[in-house]
Amino acid sequence: MFQNFEFAILDAIQKIHCDFLNAIMIFFTSIGEVGAVWILAGLVMLCFKKYRRTGVTVLLGLIIGLIAVNFGIKNIVARPRPCAINPIKLLVPFPSEYSFPSGHTVSSFGAATSIFLKNKKIGVCALITASLIAFSRLYLYVHFPTDIIGGIVIGVAISFFSTFIMKKPKWAWLG
Numbered sequence: 001m002f003q004n005f006e007f008a009i010l011d012a013i014q015k016i017h018c019d020f021l022n023a024i025m026i027f028f029t030s031i032g033e034v035g036a037v038w039i040l041a042g043l044v045m046l047c048f049k050k051y052r053r054t055g056v057t058v059l060l061g062l063i064i065g066l067i068a069v070n071f072g073i074k075n076i077v078a079r080p081r082p083c084a085i086n087p088i089k090l091l092v093p094f095p096s097e098y099s100f101p102s103g104h105t106v107s108s109f110g111a112a113t114s115i116f117l118k119n120k121k122i123g124v125c126a127l128i129t130a131s132l133i134a135f136s137r138l139y140l141y142v143h144f145p146t147d148i149i150g151g152i153v154i155g156v157a158i159s160f161f162s163t164f165i166m167k168k169p170k171w172a173w174l175g
Helices: 002-014 020-048 049-077 105-120 120-139 144-168 167-172
Strands: none
Touching: 002 120, 002 144, 020 049, 020 105, 020 120, 049 105, 049 144, 105 120, 105 144, 120 144
């Protein structure tokens, strides 16, 4: 029954499709692929002493998320994607991994939260980007809403864990 509610949300989102939004959502999904935009952000932050520790925090969080989600949670939960249950013409290639949680969302909210904890202004931009990446997964019919909610919760938790680790005095030399 709850899955019917999730399909209702996804189907409602399908009604707003247009060429303009299709291009925007494909763009946001593509920059979120394998955490690309967040890896780049982490690497750029490494170049500035003021943001070096945050860059390491972002990259550490991405590694933790990859291991926990792609090698753990997704395989344990083994939830099929909405496009596998209710086949539609996709605008992106059919994802090969399970659906829960959204890896795009885990990496996006993990990295964006870490950035926000360091710098609120830049962090707000990162959180908006993370939100657009997460929404793109619904728009493209490759995740259920609960995959996105789970991804947000897990990503934020990983961010706080990574931030906690990086606050240890032994990492003070990073800046």
